[in-house]
Amino acid sequence: MLEATWFSEAQPASGTAFSLKIKRKLHEEQSEFQFLEIYETESFGNLMVIDGCTMVSTRDNFLYHEMMSHPVLFTHPNPKRVWIIGGGDCGTLREVLKHPGIEQAVQIDIDERVTRLAEIYFPELCASNDDPRATLKFIDGIKWVKEAAPGSVDIIIVDSTDPVGPAEGLFCADFYQDCFRALSDEGIVVQQSESPLLHMNILKAMRDEMRAGGFQHMQTVFFPQCIYPSGWWSATMATKSPLTAFREQDAANKAFETLFYNADIHKASLAMPEFFRKAFA
């Protein structure tokens, strides 16, 4: 039993809950799309909550944002154009723009209020929003991809909420088919794919949908993420070309700072737990 000085995200389906001790609530609002809350926590800095789910904390977001961006960027042979679907807190955008080869990064989040709140409460994540290579759009990402010219992007990062509510359509074959068409020949889509411990059903369904959308080559990236259910999270990469492979030397020589990611972590994040390997064998 926890008293009201904790914010708790309870997951009825998995019977788990994660809580952070809070100092105070800084903000709450119902946006056009979601219920948004910001808390000041005792030891994790600020916390953004969307529809009751912990989304971003100052302290541990580096794990998620680095692992949603650097593995895919160091897998594509020469990425120049990146779209981020979702990602309204701008942390993924910041990581993407650390790569000097990127010429254009477009963040497409349906909810402008997420970004406006991130600018106030997570300014460090928005540090690259004024980069001349960055564009922020507040429109429907599914529609954006559907209407895109074929081969017009190298990497699509789907940095979305869970597959319920506004993000549900991002986990479907129709969307992946549109991604496949919009991507260049060596293009890759990567999507957050929930907890390997709690959500193997989602991980399996995602691969099936990606395959139905035209992708034949998938890899899952595993990483710790304290504030998400089970503390263990994943992202699934789907590549158009079977030849796409980790540019290890480039990762080892990267000229920017990270807190979690490095070339060893990249390789390690692809190792499949035994239960996972058997599930997809």
Add this chain to the structure above:
Amino acid sequence: MLEATWFSEAQPASGTAFSLKIKRKLHEEQSEFQFLEIYETESFGNLMVIDGCTMVSTRDNFLYHEMMSHPVLFTHPNPKRVWIIGGGDCGTLREVLKHPGIEQAVQIDIDERVTRLAEIYFPELCASNDDPRATLKFIDGIKWVKEAAPGSVDIIIVDSTDPVGPAEGLFCADFYQDCFRALSDEGIVVQQSESPLLHMNILKAMRDEMRAGGFQHMQTVFFPQCIYPSGWWSATMATKSPLTAFREQDAANKAFETLFYNADIHKASLAMPEFFRKAFA
């Protein structure tokens, strides 16, 4: 805020809490050493709690038990004799005895009640307690190691509670010095070393104490562990010989089943996050 149908372990120092939804409390007792509770949870099977800290759940203990045993056993060149200090739930003992080369495994937990409760509520973890190679002792592990003959063991696994209360002495140079003496020339001690996100102070202090105890070569194993604070955990291996290295081929050819561990996971678990690498550079 969570109502009383959840068991919560709140960590005041880190401002985090993890909770499991419970069906009912199955047992509680004050042993000579600790307060022990057993719950039936909604979705994690049974849960053992010691002094308010979640210790073992049916659902996710495989992560911890496999990663406390197989990495060290596949690092020692030819392990025959293993001591487990703590480990009263017998899950580590079961994993150790999966290795056919093991001739003798001694579990030394100060609290016999932990094992007696594990036999009732986690019978699968106690499946190897009757193996003729296994010995269960309910005595002080620190004293056991101090009084051991030099070179009398190949691997010491310190499967202890946190470094407060009964386990505090297991995190000190005096204890590591006794381990160093008790270990054979290629001997290794491995110890659970808390969360890389929340407890870097403990991880650093442990290496200092191990060094003061005579060990010059340390490696940290990282792995997910849902029910422990932050969901991300570690174990630190200290080897007497600088030449000790992963027996990759043996791990790849292992003749027993695991749920998490395999040769790829072994290598992956040793990858150092960037912040960790810099802290120990």
